[in-house]
Amino acid sequence: MKLIIAIIQPHRLDHVRAELYKQDVNLLSVSEILGHGRQKGVTEVYRGVKESGNLLRKIRLEIAVNEAFVERTVAAIVRGAKTGRTGDGKIFIVPLDECVRIRTEERGSTAIG
Amino acid sequence: MPNFNAADTLFVLISASFVMLMSPGLALFYGGMVRKKNILSVLMQCFAALCLLSAAWVIFGYSLTFAPGSGFWGGLQWVVLKGVGFELFAEYSATVPNNVFMIYQCMFAVITPALIAGAFAERIRFSAYLLFTLLWSTFVYNPLCHWVWGSGGWLRNMGVLDFAGGIVVHTSAGIAALVMTLLIGRRKSLPHNPSPHNLPLVAIGTGLLWFGWFGFNAGSALGVNAVAVNAFIVTNSAAAASGISWCILEWVRNGKPTLFGLLTGCIAGLATITPCAGFVTPAAGLLIGFFASIVCFIGVALLKPKFNYDDSLDAFGVHGIGGIFGSLAVGLYASRSVNPAGADGYFYGNLRQLGIQTLGVLVTVLFVAIGTVVIYKLVDFFVRMRVDEEDELLGLDLSQHHERAYTILE
Numbered sequence: 458m459k460l461i462i463a464i465i466q467p468h469r470l471d472h473v474r475a476e477l478y479k480q481d482v483n484l485l486s487v488s489e490i491l492g493h494g495r496q497k498g499v500t501e502v503y504r505g506v507k508e509s510g511n512l513l514r515k516i517r518l519e520i521a522v523n524e525a526f527v528e529r530t531v532a533a534i535v536r537g538a539k540t541g542r543t544g545d546g547k548i549f550i551v552p553l554d555e556c557v558r559i560r561t562e563e564r565g566s567t568a569i570g
Numbered sequence: 571m572p573n574f575n576a577a578d579t580l581f582v583l584i585s586a587s588f589v590m591l592m593s594p595g596l597a598l599f600y601g602g603m604v605r606k607k608n609i610l611s612v613l614m615q616c617f618a619a620l621c622l623l624s625a626a627w628v629i630f631g632y633s634l635t636f637a638p639g640s641g642f643w644g645g646l647q648w649v650v651l652k653g654v655g656f657e658l659f660a661e662y663s664a665t666v667p668n669n670v671f672m673i674y675q676c677m678f679a680v681i682t683p684a685l686i687a688g689a690f691a692e693r694i695r696f697s698a699y700l701l702f703t704l705l706w707s708t709f710v711y712n713p714l715c716h717w718v719w720g721s722g723g724w725l726r727n728m729g730v731l732d733f734a735g736g737i738v739v740h741t742s743a744g745i746a747a748l749v750m751t752l753l754i755g756r757r758k759s760l761p762h763n764p765s766p767h768n769l770p771l772v773a774i775g776t777g778l779l780w781f782g783w784f785g786f787n788a789g790s791a792l793g794v795n796a797v798a799v800n801a802f803i804v805t806n807s808a809a810a811a812s813g814i815s816w817c818i819l820e821w822v823r824n825g826k827p828t829l830f831g832l833l834t835g836c837i838a839g840l841a842t843i844t845p846c847a848g849f850v851t852p853a854a855g856l857l858i859g860f861f862a863s864i865v866c867f868i869g870v871a872l873l874k875p876k877f878n879y880d881d882s883l884d885a886f887g888v889h890g891i892g893g894i895f896g897s898l899a900v901g902l903y904a905s906r907s908v909n910p911a912g913a914d915g916y917f918y919g920n921l922r923q924l925g926i927q928t929l930g931v932l933v934t935v936l937f938v939a940i941g942t943v944v945i946y947k948l949v950d951f952f953v954r955m956r957v958d959e960e961d962e963l964l965g966l967d968l969s970q971h972h973e974r975a976y977t978i979l980e
Binding site (some may be wrong): 466468473489490491499500501502503507512513514542 | 574751758762960963964968972973974978
């Protein structure tokens with residue numbers, strides 16, 4: 458089992474979701490976050506006072522999958538999120554020790570899907 | 571002292587402040603509808619119009635529009651309000667001084683171009699917006715307003731009735747909105763229409779607009795009299811009926827009535843009743859309001875998806891269609907018993923008035939469409955109308971103004 462964490466541009470979310478559904482990946486969590494990579498953030502000015510390097514809005518996806526789904530999930534996220542410009546984001550894949558479905562108390566791979 | 575009427579003058583001044591409040595009202599109405607990365611750009615557009623066009627109106631706008639002049643527009647004799655004092659100018663009002671009429675009309679000149687902003691929201695460059703607004707106001711609004719309301723205006727002399735701006739304000743802004751949305755193109759990366767980011771703001775905006783509309787419509791009587799009170803009642807009735815009918819439509823068609831639908835219906839009714847307010851009975855007001863939502867609903871919910879144009883906030887669908895429908899409705903429901911200075915419409919035995927209204931609307935649609943295309947091309951050539959794709963995706967608040975409305979972290 459793996460936990461796939463992807464940081465993407467907010468406006469690519471709909472595209473990424475569409476790609477994921479095509480791959481039968483229907484379970485995901487989405488959160489709105491702030492951050493920046495190589496873009497170094499944006500400049501903001503309030504009443505003439507300039508503040509540079511402010512954080513940018515990003516979207517974080519968290520998807521827990523069984524091994525067989527890892528590559529197609531990653532490929533789907535890349536297809537949906539890639540524009541080729543700086544700021545497209547990153548995908549982190551981390552091992553997942555355990556997973557429990559609260560309703561049934563199932564554990565492991567059966568609990569994921 | 572000139573022979574002015576104190577009650578009338580006070581009424582028009584207060585009406586002017588009501589109408590001024592419609593610009594911030596419109597800002598919130600529109601601002602709540604856009605995505606949260608663009609709300610400041612919309613508020614900025616409305617407030618910038620208030621500043622820029624107020625100044626332009628005093629410097630040359632009022633003179634070009636209302637000074638007695640040629641057939642096309644007014645003269646230059648009232649530039650910087652030279653000669654526009656506390657004296658009466660009988661052709662506009664026999665009881666309210668010229669400079670009071672001037673500041674009242676100023677608020678109309680401000681809100682009309684601001685209405686168009688709903689069509690190109692979320693993708694226009696701020697500098698291009700300013701230039702477009704100033705040029706459109708000068709070369710489209712000022713002449714058109716002169717034709718319909720100005721001394722010697724040819725549509726006015728022909729008998730076109732427009733009580734408070736169904737043609738001058740709503741038809742003109744609505745048609746300009748349609749042209750702008752076609753020329754500037756769809757917003758990027760929108761697989762579906764984005765949800766409004768803050769409907770409570772839309773509700774507050776609607777409230778302010780409805781309130782301000784009393785100044786807009788009743789104030790257009792330019793005095794404390796039967797026509798003004800009738801216009802007040804007709805305005806409220808139409809807004810109410812229109813809100814109800816939009817709700818019914820949604821209930822029947824989609825299963826649930828929505829707040830956004832009700833608010834849209836109210837605004838559609840207000841826009842539609844604007845040309846009629848001082849000429850029709852309250853019963854006719856209810857009826858016109860009821861049909862206003864039906865007509866505008868067709869525009870917003872059926873035509874827009876079918877023709878696939880991206881009128882972001884339905885400036886054409888609500889103001890354009892409502893304004894045209896209302897301007898034609900004058901030709902049906904107007905009655906001399908309501909306003910002796912008006913005319914009878916078709917239902918009172920005068921088919922001719924309907925013809926005159928139709929002609930007035932056609933002339934306006936043509937003139938505004940051509941004028942808007944020319945101004946768009948000019949502005950686009952010199953400063954580029956549309957933002958870069960990256961700026962659009964980042965949001966206009968950050969890309970055009972370097973600030974944002976909401977924070978996630980302090």
